[in-house]
Amino acid sequence: MYGMNMSLSQEFLKRRLSVVVSARDVLKTMKYKMTTDTPDMKSDFTFHMDSPQIMVSVSYKINNYKQRRENGETRMNFEGGMM
Numbered sequence: 537m538y539g540m541n542m543s544l545s546q547e548f549l550k551r552r553l554s555v556v557v558s559a560r561d562v563l564k565t566m567k568y569k570m571t572t573d574t575p576d577m578k579s580d581f582t583f584h585m586d587s588p589q590i591m592v593s594v595s596y597k598i599n600n601y602k603q604r605r606e607n608g609e610t611r612m613n614f615e616g617g618m619m
Contacts, residue, residue: 539566552597560589 543558560566568583 539563554593554595554597556593558591558593560591561585562588564588 545556572579
């Protein structure tokens with residue numbers, strides 16, 4: 537099975553809002569074939585997408601967490617750990 541997928545993403549509102557548009561099987565080439573042949577049975581299965589699938593994803597960051605740094609080092613405290 538092979539096919540071509542595409543995706544575009546864009547961020548808005550100081551990187552808090554993200555929009556992604558994705559498309560599967562853009563060239564309509566995705567096809568899957570399977571054949572089972574036994575002495576008692578023969579089965580052929582073919583899957584072919586009729587048209588490309590288009591998906592839209594929207595996400596919004598409520599809290600844009602940033603680690604606190606002092607003198608270029610990240611400060612951590614794990615009950616007696618680094619300080």
